[in-house]
Amino acid sequence: MNIIVWIADHIAWILAAAALLMLLGQYFSGMADYYLSIENPRPLDENEDVITSTWWGFLTQSQSSYTAEMAGQGLADVRVFATRKQVLVSILTFGWKRSVTIAWRGNAGQHPLGQA
Amino acid sequence: MPVEEIVERPPRRTWRNYHKTGTSTLRRRFGLRSAGLGTGRDDLREGAEAVRTWLNEAKDAGVRIRPVGGAWSPSNIQIVEDGWMLNTRRFNRCFRLAPGDFADPAADSDAFLLVEGGIQIDEINDKLEAAGMDRSLRSTGASNGQTIAGACATGTHGSVLGAGGIQDHVCAVQIVTPGGIHWIEPSTPLMSDAFISATGAGQVRRSDEAFAAAQVAVGALGVVTAMVLRTRPLFYLQAILKVIDFRRDDLQLLADGDFRAFSGRHGLPEDPYFVMVITNPYKPFKRKAVVRFLYERTDLSGCRRVETPAELGAGYDSFTMLGWVLHNLPWARGWILQKIMTLAVGKGITEQDKHVGTWGETTETHKPLARLFTGALFFDRADLPRIFERGCAAFAGAGGATAVTLRFMKGPHGLLSPARWAETAGMDCDGPDSPRTRTAFRRMMAVLDEAGIPFTRHWGKFNELDAERVERDYGGDLHRWKRVRDDLLPAADRGLFRTRVLDHWGLTA
Numbered sequence: 001m002n003i004i005v006w007i008a009d010h011i012a013w014i015l016a017a018a019a020l021l022m023l024l025g026q027y028f029s030g031m032a033d034y035y036l037s038i039e040n041p042r043p044l045d046e047n048e049d050v051i052t053s054t055w056w057g058f059l060t061q062s063q064s065s066y067t068a069e070m071a072g073q074g075l076a077d078v079r080v081f082a083t084r085k086q087v088l089v090s091i092l093t094f095g096w097k098r099s100v101t102i103a104w105r106g107n108a109g110q111h112p113l114g115q116a
Numbered sequence: 117m118p119v120e121e122i123v124e125r126p127p128r129r130t131w132r133n134y135h136k137t138g139t140s141t142l143r144r145r146f147g148l149r150s151a152g153l154g155t156g157r158d159d160l161r162e163g164a165e166a167v168r169t170w171l172n173e174a175k176d177a178g179v180r181i182r183p184v185g186g187a188w189s190p191s192n193i194q195i196v197e198d199g200w201m202l203n204t205r206r207f208n209r210c211f212r213l214a215p216g217d218f219a220d221p222a223a224d225s226d227a228f229l230l231v232e233g234g235i236q237i238d239e240i241n242d243k244l245e246a247a248g249m250d251r252s253l254r255s256t257g258a259s260n261g262q263t264i265a266g267a268c269a270t271g272t273h274g275s276v277l278g279a280g281g282i283q284d285h286v287c288a289v290q291i292v293t294p295g296g297i298h299w300i301e302p303s304t305p306l307m308s309d310a311f312i313s314a315t316g317a318g319q320v321r322r323s324d325e326a327f328a329a330a331q332v333a334v335g336a337l338g339v340v341t342a343m344v345l346r347t348r349p350l351f352y353l354q355a356i357l358k359v360i361d362f363r364r365d366d367l368q369l370l371a372d373g374d375f376r377a378f379s380g381r382h383g384l385p386e387d388p389y390f391v392m393v394i395t396n397p398y399k400p401f402k403r404k405a406v407v408r409f410l411y412e413r414t415d416l417s418g419c420r421r422v423e424t425p426a427e428l429g430a431g432y433d434s435f436t437m438l439g440w441v442l443h444n445l446p447w448a449r450g451w452i453l454q455k456i457m458t459l460a461v462g463k464g465i466t467e468q469d470k471h472v473g474t475w476g477e478t479t480e481t482h483k484p485l486a487r488l489f490t491g492a493l494f495f496d497r498a499d500l501p502r503i504f505e506r507g508c509a510a511f512a513g514a515g516g517a518t519a520v521t522l523r524f525m526k527g528p529h530g531l532l533s534p535a536r537w538a539e540t541a542g543m544d545c546d547g548p549d550s551p552r553t554r555t556a557f558r559r560m561m562a563v564l565d566e567a568g569i570p571f572t573r574h575w576g577k578f579n580e581l582d583a584e585r586v587e588r589d590y591g592g593d594l595h596r597w598k599r600v601r602d603d604l605l606p607a608a609d610r611g612l613f614r615t616r617v618l619d620h621w622g623l624t625a
Contacts, residue, residue, distance in 0.1 A: 042236055043261070044205050045131065045187065108205040108236075113243050116156035116211040116230045116311070 030087035034080040041076035043105035052099040076107040118166040138192035148207040156211030161316030164297045171294045185263025189576035204234030219305035233265035233340045241476025251347040255279035260479040265340040270576030275392040275523035283331040284529045290342040300330045329600035331530030336623045352472045353410040358464040362405035371500035383409040393522040397508040398450025419472040489549035491557045492574035494534045497541040510563035516556030518547025531593040534572040583622025
C-alpha cells in the first residue's frame, strides 16, 4: 500500500520525469544516421542539402539543387540525419520547425572490361 | 570531351574531402570522363590529351590545380586553395592487354591489367575476380574506396606478409604534365613502343629511378592518368577473427617475423598470408586484443564461400560510431575500447567456420558515418617492441581514443614509400576523431623521436609532416625523387601543382 501512496503523492514528478526521458530519447534518436546504398557503389563527391519543415510538417521546403556530373548514373548512396543543433531546435520549438540533412553521392558508373 | 566543367546549382565555392578534414576554395571544378567504349589506348590518348590541354589552360590562367579521386586522405593532400579541381572518378575503365602490346611478345599478358587513374580499388577487384579473368590483386588497404592513382600516391598499405604497399602492383605509369604525356616504366622495357605511342605518350622514360619516383608520386609529379598493374592468379583466403590475450612474447614473435608461431598460438598451425592485430593502448598486455588472420587456400572442400565481406572480417571500424562516448568519458576509455572491440567481433570467425573468399571480398567500402581519425607510423619490424610499448603509453597517457593496430608488409617500393624497411611494421591509430586524440598522436610521435627510434609517417593520414621532417625521413631518396620531378616538371610548370600541404612538406620547392 505504501508504494501506491507514494506514487499518488509523487505522480506529477513521475510524469515530469517520464516526459523528460521521452524528450531525451527523442534528442538522441533524432540524431540517428540512416544510410542507404546501391550495391557496389562508385561514389563521386558528397553533397549535402538541409531540408526544413515548419508548422509541424505542413510546410516543407523542397530543394532543387543539381549536379551535372550525376547525369545518367543516379545515386550511389544517401544518408539522412539531423545534427545536434537541428534536433535541439526541433525540440525547443515543440516540433514547429524540423530540419534534416540529406547527404548524397552520385554514382560514377561502371564500364565493362575493355581491350587495350 | 573527356574534361568538362561540373555545373552545379547553386555553384559550389567550397569543397570538402571525404573525411571532412580539409576544405578547398574553388574557382572552378572539372570532371574527367572515360570517353566511351573504344580501345584502351584510344581512351587513354583522348583522356591524356584533354588533361594536357586543361593543364595548359590552367597555366595560362595562372591558377593552381589538383586532381582528386576518392578524396580519401585526411592529410589534406587533395586540398587546393583558390584553384581548379579535376575529379577523376569517372575516368575509370580497365582493359585487358594482348601479347603484342608488350615489348616482349612472349610476356604473359594475362598477368597484367591496364587501368585508368580514376578507377576505384573495388572496381579493380571486381573486374579481376570476375569469371573469365580469374585474377587478383595481392594486397590492398582495408577499405577499397580509394582510386588507384590516389592510393599509390600515398603508399597505401595492407598487412599481407609477402607484399608491399599497393604501389607494389604497378609496372608502368602514364603521367600528364603541361609539357607532355609521359610513359614511365623500369629500365627493362615492359610495353612496346607502338603501344605506348598509341596511348598518346610522346615521352618515354625507361628508368628505374624515374619509375621508383612515380610509384609513390605524392600528387606532385603531374596528373596520373593510367597504370599497368601486375596481378596474380585468383586465390582464396580463409579468415579467422577472434579476441585473444595479447602478451609481450606475442609481440616478440611478431617482431621476429615468426608469424607461423604466432598463428599456431592464436590461429592455425601454418604460415598466414595476412596478420593484423588490433590492440587496446590502455594496458595492452592486460586487456584483450583482436587478431585477424587470412590463410591462402586452393582446396575449398569443406569450406563455405562467404556472401558478404563482413563474413571475412572486413569493415571492422565500429569505433567511429562511438566517438562521442570515448571523448566525453575520458576516465573510462580503456574499458569502453575493450567493450567495443569485443562486441564488434562478437563470436568472431573461428577455425571451424572455414569461411573463404577472394582478396576483393576481404575488403569493404567504408561508409561515411562519423568523423574518423587515422594516423599511421612505419618502422623496422625489429623495433616493434620498443615502439609499441612507448607509443601506447604515450598515446593512452595523453588521452588518445582509438585502438592501435599492428600491420606488416615488405618494403620499399618507391623512393617515397613510407614502408622503407625490407621488413616493415606499421602501427595505425584508427578511430573517432577528437582534438584530444590528435594531441595524443602528436605526443606518441614526440616520444618516439625522443627515444631516437626511426619511423616514417603515412602521406595520406594525419601526420604533422613538414619539410624538415620529410628531409630527415627520406634523405637521399628525396633528392633522387626531386631530380625526377624536375625532369618531369620544369620550374615554370611546377607552380601549377603547388598546394599549402605539398609546399609545407617541401615537395614543390
